[in-house]
Amino acid sequence: MDINWEKVRAEFPALARWTYLNTATFGQMPTRAVEAVARHFARRDELACSDFLSWFDDADRLRGLLARLIHAQPGDIAFLPNAATALGLLMGGLDWRPGDRIVTLENEFPNSIYGPALERRRGGEFVEAPWERFLDAIDGRTRLVLLSEVNYTNGFRPPLAEISRRAREQGALLFVDGTQSLGALQFDVGAVEPDMYVVHGYKWLLSPNGAAFMYVAPALRERLDPQVVGWRSHRTWREVANLHHGAPEFVGEAEKYEGGMLAFALLYAMEASVGMILDLGPPAIEQRVMQLAGYARERLRQLGARLLSDESPHFDSPIVAARFPQPAALLAQQLKARNVLVSARHDNLRVSTHFYNSEGDVDRLAAELKSLLD
Numbered sequence: 001m002d003i004n005w006e007k008v009r010a011e012f013p014a015l016a017r018w019t020y021l022n023t024a025t026f027g028q029m030p031t032r033a034v035e036a037v038a039r040h041f042a043r044r045d046e047l048a049c050s051d052f053l054s055w056f057d058d059a060d061r062l063r064g065l066l067a068r069l070i071h072a073q074p075g076d077i078a079f080l081p082n083a084a085t086a087l088g089l090l091m092g093g094l095d096w097r098p099g100d101r102i103v104t105l106e107n108e109f110p111n112s113i114y115g116p117a118l119e120r121r122r123g124g125e126f127v128e129a130p131w132e133r134f135l136d137a138i139d140g141r142t143r144l145v146l147l148s149e150v151n152y153t154n155g156f157r158p159p160l161a162e163i164s165r166r167a168r169e170q171g172a173l174l175f176v177d178g179t180q181s182l183g184a185l186q187f188d189v190g191a192v193e194p195d196m197y198v199v200h201g202y203k204w205l206l207s208p209n210g211a212a213f214m215y216v217a218p219a220l221r222e223r224l225d226p227q228v229v230g231w232r233s234h235r236t237w238r239e240v241a242n243l244h245h246g247a248p249e250f251v252g253e254a255e256k257y258e259g260g261m262l263a264f265a266l267l268y269a270m271e272a273s274v275g276m277i278l279d280l281g282p283p284a285i286e287q288r289v290m291q292l293a294g295y296a297r298e299r300l301r302q303l304g305a306r307l308l309s310d311e312s313p314h315f316d317s318p319i320v321a322a323r324f325p326q327p328a329a330l331l332a333q334q335l336k337a338r339n340v341l342v343s344a345r346h347d348n349l350r351v352s353t354h355f356y357n358s359e360g361d362v363d364r365l366a367a368e369l370k371s372l373l374d
Helices: 005-009 031-047 052-070 083-093 111-122 131-137 160-169 218-223 264-280 282-302 328-336 359-373
Strands: 077-080 101-105 125-129 142-148 173-177 196-200 212-216 319-323 343-345 348-352
Touching (some): 052 077, 052 212, 083 173, 101 111, 111 142, 131 160, 142 160, 264 282, 282 319, 328 343
Parallel strands (some): 101 125, 173 196
Antiparallel strands (some): 196 212, 319 348, 343 348
């Protein structure tokens, strides 16, 4: 199917004013997502929330879409406010012992550093390893391996299937944060086999901040108890006229980790955006995104940028990290004044392309950069 990307682009009003190459910070929401939120609030006014139980049916419909997106089952999916909540659930539910090891890649997103670093107070060992030594760092004492599918500072894309095999060989759990990738890149839980995969949808899934989900593997659900227990924790929570009183009996599905009410307005927006992604087709989106990222690398290279992707493998992602003699933070600030949005992260000028971008966006970035660098 040939996709008219210019027609798709018209669903994103901010692009009329901004040259937006910054999805790694925030994704733009399509008009259909904003309209979905408005319909939800109009429905509340019309029915006075008398149909609130049906909202959970709608949330289950979104579970199905997300499961389809990552090749999982709806019962594997739970909703959360952000990715940090998922990692906290996992770390809080494990029976840590002195000497247990947590391994992550160096220069990871702070989510993967702050909580694990605190385990040292309980006698644990936290290792931040460079890629060259990463697999060797996963040894028999490792309880948890955690990393991002794409690194937020430089676009590094580790080979997850290889890491997963190593973790399983050593008896370690694998936590993958797909916030910087899902929606642009395809993901298959069957190919990677993470124990937990979490995505905050406000970037590449084009959803509001606060709309997140996690995949929890069936084997992990059997041993990981909920850390938040509320009125929806008991298996018969839908019987609101006669809620269970007493210790809850959890269901086997991942929804047992949700505990209480959901952020329905945000989830309706996410449903609209995920539906758009599925309609366009994840393979077509990935091809388009990577084509644009490649074009951005070419134009930045012409301007004399040092590209990490030219020096090391595994940088094939929608995030392009470029270095110039001028400070990246200054360049990003100057570009913003010209209505061109990119980011600066750890001395990298970070350019991130999504399917709503065009070669014209990249050309505009290159032209403005050239005038700043000359």
